[in-house]
Amino acid sequence: MRPVQAVVDKSLAADIRPGAAVRLTGVWHSSSSSSKPPPSVESQGGKLARSSVAGQPNSSDVHEQEAAVHSAGADQGLAPTTAELRVSEVEILGSSDPQTYPIQNKYQTPESLRAISHLRPRTPINSTLLRLRSDAMALLSQFFFQERFQQTHPPIITSSDCEGAGEAFTVKSGGTTEFFRDPKYLTVSSQLHLEALAQALGNVWTLSPTFRAEQSDTSRHLSEFYMLEAEMSFVQDMDEVMDLAQRMLASLASGLKRLSAAQELEKHRLDSRDPAERLAFEDLVDPKELQQRWRGLTSPKRWPRVTYTEAIEILQPVAHMFEHKPVWGSGLQSEHEKYLAEKIGYDEETDAFLPIFVTQYPQEIKAFYMLQSESPPPQGQTVDCFDLLVPNLGELAGGSMREHRLAQLEDNLRLHGLEVPTQRKARSNDMGWYLDLRRWGCPPHGGFGLGFDRLLSYLTGVPNVRDVVPFPRHFERCDC
Numbered sequence: 001m002r003p004v005q006a007v008v009d010k011s012l013a014a015d016i017r018p019g020a021a022v023r024l025t026g027v028w029h030s031s032s033s034s035s036k037p038p039p040s041v042e043s044q045g046g047k048l049a050r051s052s053v054a055g056q057p058n059s060s061d062v063h064e065q066e067a068a069v070h071s072a073g074a075d076q077g078l079a080p081t082t083a084e085l086r087v088s089e090v091e092i093l094g095s096s097d098p099q100t101y102p103i104q105n106k107y108q109t110p111e112s113l114r115a116i117s118h119l120r121p122r123t124p125i126n127s128t129l130l131r132l133r134s135d136a137m138a139l140l141s142q143f144f145f146q147e148r149f150q151q152t153h154p155p156i157i158t159s160s161d162c163e164g165a166g167e168a169f170t171v172k173s174g175g176t177t178e179f180f181r182d183p184k185y186l187t188v189s190s191q192l193h194l195e196a197l198a199q200a201l202g203n204v205w206t207l208s209p210t211f212r213a214e215q216s217d218t219s220r221h222l223s224e225f226y227m228l229e230a231e232m233s234f235v236q237d238m239d240e241v242m243d244l245a246q247r248m249l250a251s252l253a254s255g256l257k258r259l260s261a262a263q264e265l266e267k268h269r270l271d272s273r274d275p276a277e278r279l280a281f282e283d284l285v286d287p288k289e290l291q292q293r294w295r296g297l298t299s300p301k302r303w304p305r306v307t308y309t310e311a312i313e314i315l316q317p318v319a320h321m322f323e324h325k326p327v328w329g330s331g332l333q334s335e336h337e338k339y340l341a342e343k344i345g346y347d348e349e350t351d352a353f354l355p356i357f358v359t360q361y362p363q364e365i366k367a368f369y370m371l372q373s374e375s376p377p378p379q380g381q382t383v384d385c386f387d388l389l390v391p392n393l394g395e396l397a398g399g400s401m402r403e404h405r406l407a408q409l410e411d412n413l414r415l416h417g418l419e420v421p422t423q424r425k426a427r428s429n430d431m432g433w434y435l436d437l438r439r440w441g442c443p444p445h446g447g448f449g450l451g452f453d454r455l456l457s458y459l460t461g462v463p464n465v466r467d468v469v470p471f472p473r474h475f476e477r478c479d480c
């Protein structure tokens with residue numbers, strides 16, 4: 001769709017109250033004669049909502065604009081072929097009282113806008129972010145379609161906590177968990193179900209809502225978030241999975257660059273003349289760093305891969321910089337992850353931040369389903385897994401090779417203190433079904449999960465993940 005801009009005389013502009021839904025009719029001025037914008041456009045809350053009727057533009061009749069009504073928004077993009085509608089008639093379709101309309105044409109803090117998440121998408125910056133989110137979904141679908149992955153719908157209500165971290169929300173009906181006979185949970189990861197589907201369909205992927213009852217009130221955590229998960233069958237080794245993650249992100253970033261929402265975001269970033277443009281732009285990542293991120297994502301270089309053991313060796317000499325001491329056998333803290341991403345990921349030659357893969361973590365601190373590494377370091381047994389780390393944010397994605405052999409998977413369950421089901425029982429709440437997958441023809445396989453909202457926050461430089469989702473849910477907040 002072509003971006004359009006409405007130009008309204010001051011006399012008519014007075015009729016367009018902040019928040020009102022209007023239809024604007026007039027004459028088109030177009031810099032490209034091939035396009036055919038409609039004779040009128042509709043606008044809601046200051047954004048052009050949609051074109052109403054198809055028709056022929058008339059580009060002959062436009063003079064210098066007298067008043068480009070930015071108070072009414074009327075701004076759908078910035079591409080050079082922007083069409084201008086010189087408005088001669090304003091029809092009010094839905095009135096709005098400017099005295100009580102909560103979106104003011106002045107700076108409002110991101111926090112105050114989060115409190116009105118039902119109206120926040122009407123602000124220029126937020127609607128741009130949500131359009132960019134939509135573009136990203138379309139590009140990812142295209143990428144996986146081209147890679148011949150099947151998109152699937154794994155369940156939201158599940159019988160197990162895949163990650164075993166005790167962070168699952170329990171599903172209740174009328175105050176009890178009786179509805180399904182046994183307690184059920186909102187999914188923390190679709191991985192186990194994707195494994196079942198990958199055995200049947202070949203490579204699969206999903207972008208699904210995921211839930212974690214983590215009491216982490218940070219700019220990186222949501223209780224309801226979207227996770228992109230991919231599972232590959234018949235995989236030789238984990239390099240194939242990491243290669244896929246890099247290809248996917250590179251293709252997404254280069255696709256986004258060409259679309260108007262990303263360009264529009266750049267315009268909002270640069271244009272601070274209109275106070276409304278600055279909405280939600282507090283603590284924005286420095287534009288130089290943002291470019292370094294995008295250069296890294298689209299770099300033809302292979303992203304660095306270091307083992308967890310090597311990472312600990314890098315961290316230990318600078319242990320004084322951290323609150324938590326880096327020791328082999330403990331998880332990497334987010335301060336460690338950020339340091340590693342900046343230190344290892346910075347590519348001087350291209351002035352870019354390449355995301356980095358940290359691989360082979362100790363088995364004890366990782367999930368039961370991961371495959372043991374064949375040649376672990378002297379410090380202890382590790383598993384074939386990876387975390388994808390980026391500067392300022394830390395972990396963006398995590399993946400692994402899955403233990404595909406029944407006996408070894410049972411050993412892993414024991415090692416993690418989990419129950420080993422002997423035989424699949426109908427209606428049971430245990431992991432029997434997951435072991436069944438190993439019982440009958442399980443090829444080596446692996447996959448990853450990537451936090452989609454975190455990715456958008458990384459791509460846009462909007463530091464708080466709550467500002468790239470329409471209705472954020474997080475610890476102690478679920479307002480509408």
Ligand SMILES: NC(=O)C[C@H](N)C(=O)O
Binds near residue numbers: 190399400447448449
């Ligand atoms: N699909 C995945 O590999 C994601 C993994 N289960 C996680 O939640 O981190």
